[in-house]
Amino acid sequence: MVARNKTEQIRQHIIETTDDLLYHKGFNLMSFSDIAAAADVPRGNIYYYFKTKDEVLTAVIEYRIEQMRAMLETWNEEIKTPLERLKRYTNIPVIELEDVTRYGCPMGSLNTELGKSQRTLQAVSRKQYDTFLTWLKKQFKELVPDGNTKHLAMHLLMLTQGLAVLAQSYQDKSLVRREINYIETWLDSLV
Amino acid sequence: MVARNKTEQIRQHIIETTDDLLYHKGFNLMSFSDIAAAADVPRGNIYYYFKTKDEVLTAVIEYRIEQMRAMLETWNEEIKTPLERLKRYTNIPVIELEDVTRYGCPMGSLNTELGKSQRTLQAVSRKQYDTFLTWLKKQFKELVPDGNTKHLAMHLLMLTQGLAVLAQSYQDKSLVRREINYIETWLDSLV
DNA sequence: GTCTATATGAAGATAGAC
DNA sequence: GTCTATCTTCATATAGAC
Numbered sequence: 001m002v003a004r005n006k007t008e009q010i011r012q013h014i015i016e017t018t019d020d021l022l023y024h025k026g027f028n029l030m031s032f033s034d035i036a037a038a039a040d041v042p043r044g045n046i047y048y049y050f051k052t053k054d055e056v057l058t059a060v061i062e063y064r065i066e067q068m069r070a071m072l073e074t075w076n077e078e079i080k081t082p083l084e085r086l087k088r089y090t091n092i093p094v095i096e097l098e099d100v101t102r103y104g105c106p107m108g109s110l111n112t113e114l115g116k117s118q119r120t121l122q123a124v125s126r127k128q129y130d131t132f133l134t135w136l137k138k139q140f141k142e143l144v145p146d147g148n149t150k151h152l153a154m155h156l157l158m159l160t161q162g163l164a165v166l167a168q169s170y171q172d173k174s175l176v177r178r179e180i181n182y183i184e185t186w187l188d189s190l191v
Numbered sequence: 192m193v194a195r196n197k198t199e200q201i202r203q204h205i206i207e208t209t210d211d212l213l214y215h216k217g218f219n220l221m222s223f224s225d226i227a228a229a230a231d232v233p234r235g236n237i238y239y240y241f242k243t244k245d246e247v248l249t250a251v252i253e254y255r256i257e258q259m260r261a262m263l264e265t266w267n268e269e270i271k272t273p274l275e276r277l278k279r280y281t282n283i284p285v286i287e288l289e290d291v292t293r294y295g296c297p298m299g300s301l302n303t304e305l306g307k308s309q310r311t312l313q314a315v316s317r318k319q320y321d322t323f324l325t326w327l328k329k330q331f332k333e334l335v336p337d338g339n340t341k342h343l344a345m346h347l348l349m350l351t352q353g354l355a356v357l358a359q360s361y362q363d364k365s366l367v368r369r370e371i372n373y374i375e376t377w378l379d380s381l382v
Numbered sequence: 383g384t385c386t387a388t389a390t391g392a393a394g395a396t397a398g399a400c
Numbered sequence: 401g402t403c404t405a406t407c408t409t410c411a412t413a414t415a416g417a418c
Binding site for chain 4: 383384385386387388389390391392393394395396397398399400
C-alpha cells in the first residue's frame with residue numbers, strides 16, 4: 001500500500017513509528033500520547049487519522065503482515081530449497097538477537113498480552129502467526145511430502161516462540177544460538 | 192507461611208484471590224478495584240494490607256513459589272524415578288488444559304508482559320522460573336549425569352513455554368497433547 | 383482496624399477554533 | 401486539514417472519620 005496524498009503519508013508514518021512502540025511497550029501500556037510523541041504529531045491529531053486505539057492496532061498489524069508477505073516473497077525467489085528457506089525462517093531470532101532478547105517476539109508477546117481479556121484484538125494479532133504458518137506449511141510440504149505439514153509448521157513455530165519467551169526472560173543470547181542450532185539439526189533430520 | 196491473626200488472614204485471602212486475577216487479566220489490566228472485588232474487601236482497605244500494586248505482585252509471586260516448592264517436595268517424595276518426575280512436570284499443561292489454552296502459562300505470560308518496560312518486576316516474576324529450573328536441573332543430573340543439566344532444564348522449560356503460547360493463541364487442546372507426547376518421547380530417548 | 387470520601391493524575395476520546 | 405482545550409472516566413493512592 002503506497003501512501004498517495006499527504007494525509008495518507010502521515011497516517012503511514014504514524015503506523016510505522018507505532019509498530020516499534022507497540023513492540024517495545026506492549027498494547028496496554030502504549031498510550032495515545034506515546035504514539036503522538038513517537039510520530040511527532042500533535043496529541044489530538046492522531047484522532048484525525050484513527051478513531052480508536054483498536055484501529056491503530058489493526059492498522060499496525062496489517063502493515064506488519066504486508067511486510068511479512070513481501071519478505072516471504074523475496075525468500076521464495078532468492079532461496080532455492082525448502083530446507084534452506086526453513087532455516088532462513090529459523091534464523092530470524094539470531095538476526096534479531098538484540099531485539100528478541102530484550103523485547104521477545106513481536107507476534108508472541110502481543111498475542112500473549114491480548115489473549116488474556118482482549119480476544120477480539122488477539123484474533124487480529126494472530127493473523128501474523130497465520131501468515132507464517134501458511135508459508136511454513138508450504139515449505140514442509142515440499143520438504144517432506146508425506147509428513148503432517150500442519151503439525152510440522154506448528155511445531156517449528158512453537159519452538160521459536162518458546163525460545164523467544166526464555167531469551168527475553170533471561171536476556172540470554174547464547175540460549176538463542178544454542179536452541180537455533182538444535183532446530184537446524186532437527187530440520188536436517190527430516191530430509 | 193501460616194496466617195496467624197485476623198490481619199494476616201485477610202492479607203493471605205487477598206493474595207490467594209489476586210493470584211487467579213493476575214493470571215486471568217495480567218498485571219497492567221488488573222486494578223485495585225478488581226483486587227478488592229475479588230477478595231470481597233472494601234476498595235480502600237487494600238491499602239491497609241499493601242502499600243502499592245508492586246507490593247501485591249511481590250506477595251503473590253512469593254505465595255506462588257511457596258506453593259511450587261511444596262508441590263515439588265511432594266513429587267520428590269511420591270515419585271521414585273527422575274524420568275517419572277520430569278514427566279510429571281511435563282504433564283502440567285495437560286492437567287491444566289482448560290487454563291493453559293485459555294490464559295497461557297501463569298509464569299510465562301507474566302514474564303512476557305513485565306519484560307517490556309517493567310524489568311524490576313519481571314526479575315521478581317522470573318523467580319518462578321528459577322524455582323522450576325533448579326528442580327529440573329536436579330532431575331536431569333540424576334537422569335543423565337554426563338549431560339549439560341542446565342541446558343537440558345532450559346530446553347525442557349522452553350518447550351513448555353512455546354507450547355503454552357501457541358495453545359493459548361489458537362485455543363488448541365490437541366496441540367498441547369501432541370506436543371507433550373513429543374516431549375515425553377524426547378525424555379525417554381535421553382535414558 | 384475498618385471504611386468512606388476524596389485527591390491527583392493520566393488515560394481515551396471529543397468539540398470546536400483556526 | 402490542523403491543532404488546542406477540554407470532557408469523562410478510571411486508575412493509584414491518601415486523609416481522616418468512625
